[in-house]
Amino acid sequence: MSIQLTFLLVYFAAMVVIGVWVMRRSGAGPEDYLLGGRSLGPAVTALRLQSSSMSGYMFLGAGSLGYTQGYFGMWYALGDIGGGIINLSILGRRMRKLSQILGSITSIEYLEHRYPSKWTRLVAAPIALACILFYVLAQFIAGGRGLEMVSGVSYPVALAVAVGVIVLYTYLGGYLAVAYTDFVQAIVMLLGMLWILIATLWAVGGLGEGNRAVAELDPNLLTMWGKDLAFQGEWGIIVGALLVFSVGYMGWPHVVVSHMAMKRPSVARSAGVYALGFNILFIPGPYLIGLFALLLVPTLADPELAVFKVAETILPPFAVGIVMAAIMAAIMSTADALLLQAGTIASQDIYARFINRGMSDGQMVWVSRLIILALAVIGYAVAAVDPPGVAAVVIFATTVLGSAFVPVYVCAVWWKKANVPGAIASMLVGAVVSVGWELADLSSRTGLGPMLVGMVCSTLAIVGVSLATQRSHPVPERIRRAIEETAKVGRIPASLLAGQDSQLAAQAAIAGRE
Amino acid sequence: MFNLPPFTVAMILGVPAFWVVYAAVFLYLSRNYDEADE
Numbered sequence: 001m002s003i004q005l006t007f008l009l010v011y012f013a014a015m016v017v018i019g020v021w022v023m024r025r026s027g028a029g030p031e032d033y034l035l036g037g038r039s040l041g042p043a044v045t046a047l048r049l050q051s052s053s054m055s056g057y058m059f060l061g062a063g064s065l066g067y068t069q070g071y072f073g074m075w076y077a078l079g080d081i082g083g084g085i086i087n088l089s090i091l092g093r094r095m096r097k098l099s100q101i102l103g104s105i106t107s108i109e110y111l112e113h114r115y116p117s118k119w120t121r122l123v124a125a126p127i128a129l130a131c132i133l134f135y136v137l138a139q140f141i142a143g144g145r146g147l148e149m150v151s152g153v154s155y156p157v158a159l160a161v162a163v164g165v166i167v168l169y170t171y172l173g174g175y176l177a178v179a180y181t182d183f184v185q186a187i188v189m190l191l192g193m194l195w196i197l198i199a200t201l202w203a204v205g206g207l208g209e210g211n212r213a214v215a216e217l218d219p220n221l222l223t224m225w226g227k228d229l230a231f232q233g234e235w236g237i238i239v240g241a242l243l244v245f246s247v248g249y250m251g252w253p254h255v256v257v258s259h260m261a262m263k264r265p266s267v268a269r270s271a272g273v274y275a276l277g278f279n280i281l282f283i284p285g286p287y288l289i290g291l292f293a294l295l296l297v298p299t300l301a302d303p304e305l306a307v308f309k310v311a312e313t314i315l316p317p318f319a320v321g322i323v324m325a326a327i328m329a330a331i332m333s334t335a336d337a338l339l340l341q342a343g344t345i346a347s348q349d350i351y352a353r354f355i356n357r358g359m360s361d362g363q364m365v366w367v368s369r370l371i372i373l374a375l376a377v378i379g380y381a382v383a384a385v386d387p388p389g390v391a392a393v394v395i396f397a398t399t400v401l402g403s404a405f406v407p408v409y410v411c412a413v414w415w416k417k418a419n420v421p422g423a424i425a426s427m428l429v430g431a432v433v434s435v436g437w438e439l440a441d442l443s444s445r446t447g448l449g450p451m452l453v454g455m456v457c458s459t460l461a462i463v464g465v466s467l468a469t470q471r472s473h474p475v476p477e478r479i480r481r482a483i484e485e486t487a488k489v490g491r492i493p494a495s496l497l498a499g500q501d502s503q504l505a506a507q508a509a510i511a512g513r514e
Numbered sequence: 515m516f517n518l519p520p521f522t523v524a525m526i527l528g529v530p531a532f533w534v535v536y537a538a539v540f541l542y543l544s545r546n547y548d549e550a551d552e
Contacts, residue, residue, distance in 0.1 A: 071522050078525065082533040089540040093547060211517040224522050266547040269540075276537050280530055489550050 004150045007321025008328060011188070012165050015332070018184060019168075019177040040179055040258075042267045046274035047186035048179045049258045050084055050282075051330065052337035053249050054189070056142025058286050059327045061391030063307035066290025067300065070214070070221025072231055073287045075238050079246035080283050084275025087250050088259070092268030094413035095259040098486045101496050107253040107341075108349040110260065114412045115423040116476060118354075123424050125349045127404050127431045128253045131397045132342045133375065138393040139166075139335035140383040143328060149308055150324050156384045162328070163383075167376045170336040170343075171369055178336045179261065185329035190278060192326020193285040195319065196311050203314045204292050213295050221291065240449020244395065248402030248451060250409055254341035265489075304390060343372035396438055403430035403454025407462045415466075416483040419473045422466030430458030 040048070065073030095110075104110035108128060112121040143166070144159030151158060170178060204210035214221050225232040249255050262268065286307055293306035296313055300306060311323045347368035352359050359367065404427045411418035411426075434454030436442075443449055485496055515523045 071518070071526070074522075074526055078529040081530055082536065085533060085537045085540060089536075089544070093544070093550065097550065208516045215517065222518050222522060224525055264548075265550040266544075269544050269547050272540060273537060276533060280533075284526075489546050491550060 002150070002152075002321075003317045004321035004324055007318065007325055008147070008150055011325035011328065015165070015181050015184070016168060018181050022177040022180050040261050040267070041263055042270035043274055044179055044183045045258055045262050045267055046084065046088075046271035047278060048182040048333075048337075049087065049255060049271070050275055050278050051182045051186035051189060051333040052178075052258075053083065053245075053252065053255050054282075054330055054334065056139050056146075056327070056331035056334070056390055057394040058189075058193075058283075058330050059307045060142050060145075060304040061394055062286035063290035063293065063305075063310075064303040064391055066287040067293050067303040067306040069226040070218070070291055071224055071287075072226035073290070074224065074284070075241040076245055077283045077287050079242035079244065081246075081276070081279040083246045083249050084279055085272045086246055087255070088268045088272040088275065091250055091256060091409060091413065092259050092262070092272070093265040093489070094486050095256060095409070096262050096265050096268070097492060098413055098482060099260040101482045101485065101492055104260065106344050106348050107257045107260065108345055109353075111408060111412070111423070112349075112353075114479065115408070115418070115420045116479065117420040117424075119424055120420060121349055121353060123427050124405075124408075125345050127427060128401070129342055129345050129350075131401045131404075132254065132338050132345070133379065134393055134397040135401075136335055136338040136342065136375070137379050137383055138390045138397070139331050139338065140379050141387045141393075142390050143331045143335065144383060144387075145305075146308065146324060146327050146331065149305075149312075150321075159380060159384055162331070163376050163380050166332050166335045166339065167372060170339045170372060178340050179258075182333040182337060185333040186278065188329040189326045189333075190282050192323045192329070193282050195326075196307070196315065196323050197285040197289055199314050199319075200289050200292050200296070200310055204295050207288075210292050210295065214291060217294055221294075234447050236446065236448035236452055237443060240443075240452040243455065244399060244402060244449075244451045247406060247455070248398055251402040251405030252398065253345070253401070253405065254337045256409055257341065339372050339375060342375050343368040346371040346375075399438070399449075399451045399454065400431055400434045402451055403434035403458050404428075405430070406455055407459045411462055411466075413483065413486055416475060416480050417466050417470060418462055419466045419469060419475050421469045421473050422462040422464075425465040426458040426462035429461040430454050433457045 062073065062076070065076065098114065099105075099110050102110065102113035104113045108121055108124050111124050112118070140159060140163055143162030144155055147153070147158035147162050148155045153161075201207055201210065204213060211222055218227060220227055220229050223229065223232075224238075231237055259268070262271070289310055290303070290306045293300065293310045297306065297309040300309060308324075308327070311320050315323060347364055351367055351371075352364055407426045407430070408418070408423045411423075431454075434450045437450035437453050442453075482496060485492065518526075
C-alpha cells in the first residue's frame with residue numbers, strides 16, 4: 001500500500017472516530033440531530049461555515065481557473081475572502097434570534113415560518129434540493145477522482161469508497177458530527193494548502209520570480225483580465241465573479257443553517273474574525289498554485305488536476321498523502337453538510353410537512369438517514385456514468401442558490417414589509433432567470449454574469465411584489481413583532497416565545513427564566 | 515511589486531484590505547452583542 005493511501009485511510013478513520021465520539025455526546029431529538037442542540041462556539045461556527053462552503057471546487061475548479069485564466073481567477077477569490085464576514089455580519093445574530101423566536105430548526109422551515117404559507121416551503125424546498133443535489137454530485141466526482149489518483153484503483157471503485165465514507169459519518173451524529181468533522185477538516189485543509197503553496201513558491205523561486213516566468217509564457221495571465229484579455233472591461237462578468245462567493249452564499253441553505261446553530265448571538269462577532277483570517281490564509285492558495293502549475297506541470301490534459309499534479313510533482317510521498325487528505329477534507333466537509341441538508345429538506349421540509357405529519361422525532365431522523373442513502377446512491381450512479389466538470393457544476397448550483405435565496409434570507413431579518421407573495425416571486429424569478437441565463441449562454445452575449453442578473457431580478461421581485469401586495473397580503477402582526485424584536489440587541493422576551501416548540505432547549509431555558 | 519501590473523497589485527492587496535476594514539467596523543458596531551447572550 002502506498003504511503004499516500006495509508007495517510008488517507010488514517011484520515012478517514014480519524015473522521016469516523018470523531019463522528020462516533022460526537023454521536024455519544026449528542027441528544028436524540030431533532031434539534032440535536034439537525035442543529036447540534038444550538039451549542040456551537042465561534043471557532044466551530046466559523047470553520048464549519050468556511051469548510052462547508054469551499055468544497056472540492058477549491059482544489060479542482062480554483063486550480064483550473066488559475067491554470068487557464070491566470071490572475072483573472074482572483075476575482076472569485078477576492079469576493080470569497082469576504083464571504084464569511086459578510087454572512088455573519090448581515091445574517092448571523094439576526095437569523096439566530098429570529099429562528100429561535102419562530103421555533104425553526106431547518107433553514108427552509110425558517111423561511112416558511114417567516115413567510116407563513118405552505119407555498120413558501122413548496123417553492124423553496126425543491127429549488128434548494130435540486131441545487132444541493134448538483135452540488136453534492138460535484139463533490140462525489142472530485143472525491144472519486146482524488147482517490148483514484150492516490151490509490152490507483154479504478155474511478156468507480158474510488159468513487160464508491162469516497163461516497164461510502166461521506167455517508168457513514170454523515171449518519172453518525174447528524175449536525176454535531178458534521179460540524180465537528182468540518183472543523184477538523186478546515187484545519188487539515190488550511191495546513192495542506194499552506195504546505196503545498198509554500199512548496200510551490202519555493203519551487204518557482206518565489207512569487208516575483210514565478211510571476212516573471214509566467215509573463216514569459218503569456219503576460220496577459222498576470223492581468224486581472226484573463227488570457228487573451230477576454231474579460232477586459234467586462235465589469236458585469238467581474239462583479240458577478242466577486243458576488244458569487246461573497247454575497248452569494250448568504251443564500252445557501254446548508255451554510256446559513258450555521259447561524260441557527262450558534263451557541264449565543266455574540267458568537268457571530270468572533271466567528272466573523274476567525275472566518276476572515278482563515279479565508280485570507282486559505283483562499284488565494286489554489287488559484288496561485290494553479291497559475292504556477294503552468295511552470296511546474298506545463299502539459300496538463302485536464303487543468304482541473306493542476307493542484308493534484310503540482311502536489312505529486314514537488315512534494316515528498318508522505319507530504320502528498322497529507323495534502324491529499326486536505327483535498328479530501330475540502331470535498332468531504334462540503335459533501336456531508338450538503339447531504340445532511342438535502343436529507344433534512346427531503347424528510348423534514350417535504351415528507352414530514354406534506355406527506356406524513358404524524359411522524360415521531362425518532363422516525364424523522366431515520367427517514368432523513370434513508371433519504372441521505374437514496375441521494376448518495378443516485379449521486380453515485382450519475383457521477384459514475386457521466387461525470388460533468390466540477391467547476392462548472394459548482395458555479396452553476398451556487399449561482400442558482402444565491403439568486404433564488406439571498407434576497408429572501410436578507411429581507412427576512414432586515415425588512416418587515418417582505419411578505420409571502422414577494423418571497424415566492426423572488427425565489428421563482430431568481431431561479432428561473434439564473435438557470436435561463438446560463439442555458440441560453442446570455443453571459444457571453446450581454447457581458448453580464450448570471451449571478452448578477454439573477455440577484456438583481458430576485459431583489460426587484462421581492463421589493464416590487466411585496467410593496468404591491470401589502471394590502472392583500474399583510475405581514476402578520478406576530479411576525480412584524482418578531483422582526484422588530486430581532487432588530488434589537490437583547491434577550492428574547494418570554495412573551496414572544498409563547499406557543500413555540502417547548503422541546504427547543506434554548507427556548508425552554510429562556511421561558512423558564514422569565 | 516512581485517513583477518505584477520500595478521492594477522493587479524492594487525486589486526489583490528486592496529480588496530482584502532477592504533474586508534479587513536469591514537471586519538473592524540463590524541466588530542466596533544457589534545460590541546454590545548453580548549447583551550443578547552442567554
